[in-house]
Structures are given as C-alpha cells and as structure tokens.
Amino acid sequence: MDLSLTSRDEGIRTVVGVGGEIDVYTAPKLREQIVKLVDDGRYHLVIDMEDVEFLDSTGLGVLVGGLKRARAHDGSLRLVCTQERILKIFRITGLTKVFPIYATVDEALAAQD
Amino acid sequence: MASVELRFSPLPAHVRTARLVAVAAARRIGVDEDALDEIRLAVGEAAARAVRRHQAHECDDPVVVSLSDEGTFVVEVSDRVPGSVDTDERPMSGSAGFTAVSGGDGVFPSGVDLAVIAGLVEDVTVTSGPGGSVVRMCWPLRPRVD
Numbered sequence: 001m002d003l004s005l006t007s008r009d010e011g012i013r014t015v016v017g018v019g020g021e022i023d024v025y026t027a028p029k030l031r032e033q034i035v036k037l038v039d040d041g042r043y044h045l046v047i048d049m050e051d052v053e054f055l056d057s058t059g060l061g062v063l064v065g066g067l068k069r070a071r072a073h074d075g076s077l078r079l080v081c082t083q084e085r086i087l088k089i090f091r092i093t094g095l096t097k098v099f100p101i102y103a104t105v106d107e108a109l110a111a112q113d
Numbered sequence: 114m115a116s117v118e119l120r121f122s123p124l125p126a127h128v129r130t131a132r133l134v135a136v137a138a139a140r141r142i143g144v145d146e147d148a149l150d151e152i153r154l155a156v157g158e159a160a161a162r163a164v165r166r167h168q169a170h171e172c173d174d175p176v177v178v179s180l181s182d183e184g185t186f187v188v189e190v191s192d193r194v195p196g197s198v199d200t201d202e203r204p205m206s207g208s209a210g211f212t213a214v215s216g217g218d219g220v221f222p223s224g225v226d227l228a229v230i231a232g233l234v235e236d237v238t239v240t241s242g243p244g245g246s247v248v249r250m251c252w253p254l255r256p257r258v259d
Contacts, residue, residue, distance in 0.1 A: 024161035025125035054132075056157050057225045085150045092232035093225065 002026065004051075005033050010109055014042040019051035022059030030059065034066040043075025046108045055086050060093060067099065076100075078108040116142065116182055120175040123167030123192075131160040131178050135188060138180040143254040152188070152252060155233045159190035159248040162226040166194040166246070185236075185251040193245040 003026035004019040014037055022030060037045060045066065049055070067077040079101045081087055090096045102108040117138045121127040135156040136149050144152065156178065163176040174193040181187050227248075230237055236251040 021129065023125075023157060024128050024164060054153065054157070056154065056161060057229050058161060061225070085154075089154065089229060092229055 003029050013044040013046055013109055015046045015048055015105055017048045021054040022052060023054060023056045024058040027058040027062045031062045031065065038069045043070050043073040045070055045077045046105060047077065047079050048105050049079055049081040049086060052086055055089055060095060078102060080105050080108050117180040119178040123164045123176050125164055128157055128160045128164060132157045135180055139186050142182045142186050144186045144252050145255050148252050151233050155230050155250055156188055158226040158229050163190055163192035166192045170194045185253055188250045190248045191245055195243045195245060
C-alpha cells in the first residue's frame with residue numbers, strides 16, 4: 001500500500017486527503033505536497049487522515065513541519081482523524097496538545113480559531 | 114536461534130517489509146490479535162531508526178530483524194552503527210516529545226522513534242556497543258488452550 005494524496009480548495013482552506021501508509025519511505029511525498037501548497041499561498045490546511053492505515057514518527061514529523069510552515073504565514077493546520085490506532089501515536093508523543101483534531105472534514109472547515 | 118530472521122539493505126522502502134514480516138510472525142507464534150497494531154508500529158519505528166542510523170553514518174551493511182518464540186514473542190532490530198546510544202536519543206514521553214519536535218521543520222530530532230517505542234511497548238531495552246545497537250522488544254503470547 002503506497003501513499004495517496006488528493007487536495008481540493010474550500011474557500012481559504014485546502015483539504016488534503018491522505019490515504020495508505022505514512023512512513024519513513026512515503027512521508028517525503030506528503031512533505032512535498034504540504035510545502036507546495038504553502039508555497040502556492042494556501043496557508044490554511046485541513047489534513048484528512050481517515051483513510052490513513054499507518055502513521056509513524058516520520059509522518060508526525062512532516063505534520064509538525066507543515067504546522068510550522070503554515071503558522072509562519074499566520075495559517076493553520078487541522079487534522080481530521082477518528083481512528084484510535086492513529087490517534088494513539090499523537091497521544092504517546094503529546095501532539096494532541098499541538099494539533100487541533102476533528103472528527104469530520106466539515107467540522108474542521110467550520111471550526112473557529 | 115530466531116524463528117525468522119530478516120536482513121535488508123538500509124533503505125526506507127524496506128521498512129514496510131519489516132513491519133509486514135513482524136506482524137505475520139507474531140500472528141504465527143501466537144501473540145494476541147490486539148497487540149498486532151502495536152507490533153506493526155514499534156517494529157516499524159525500530160527498523161526506520163536503524164535505517165536512519167545507517168544512512169547517517171554511510172553504513173551499507175544490512176539491518177537485521179530477528180523474530181523468535183522464547184516463551185514470549187521477542188523482536189530484535191539490530192543496526193551496525195558502533196558507539197553508545199546518543200544522549201539526545203534517549204526515550205522521551207508525553208509533552209517532552211512535543212517540546213523537542215516543535216523545534217524541527219519536518220524532521221524529528223533523533224529519539225522520537227525510541228520515545229514512541231517506549232510509549233508502546235512495556236518490555237523494551239536498547240543496548241549498544243562497538244558492533245552496533247539493538248532494540249529488543251517482547252510481547253506475551255496468548256495462553257495456550259490444551
């Protein structure tokens with residue numbers, strides 16, 4: 001299972017749909033996508049992780065890097081995830097305090113900062 | 114003697130293979146199904162750490178993953194990078210990990226992989242010496258029904 005990436009704009013926000021496995025091999029592709037979006041002026045990102053089957057610390061590093069990039073432009077990076085096995089790694093690393101995590105894309109899009 | 118031993122070139126593409134083999138061996142040896150996700154993640158982290166260490170030290174030797182039944186399911190992930198485990202590579206947990214990662218730009222500092230492993234696996238030891246370092250992790254087996 002490789003990594004699949006889609007993106008669509010919703011107003012000022014861009015929803016990035018991620019599927020498959022985010023690990024030491026595939027994480028660079030996700031990083032490239034996030035960097036490109038920010039370089040293109042898309043500073044408010046919603047990363048939909050509902051189809052992610054595996055996430056390791058390399059993937060977390062990419063998300064943290066994306067958050068930093070977005071915030072450098074007064075942007076944001078929100079996550080959509082309800083899968084317990086994915087949420088567990090955010091909890092272990094303390095990153096639930098760093099990322100706003102929502103249950104649906106609609107909630108992430110509608111949330112006020 | 115390991116039940117299964119996997120040797121692979123230190124390339125990120127092979128880390129997934131290590132995860133798949135570890136989960137298949139765990140299932141075969143009799144680890145509870147509930148632990149398989151944890152094994153997938155922990156072995157993936159240990160294998161990715163070994164690959165990163167080899168690449169950082171330009172070491173082309175294979176990474177070795179051994180999987181065995183010693184009354185518990187024992188996984189050893191061995192790299193060939195000599196020396197002690199770096200001071201900044203000691204396992205962190207909780208918000209300590211966050212403090213460390215917030216300084217990076219897309220790449221975690223070394224040690225977060227071990228922090229994840231330490232957070233996941235109760236029985237884990239990391240040893241290192243002149244021949245490299247070994248992450249050893251154990252999981253209990255399902256009680257046998259006679």
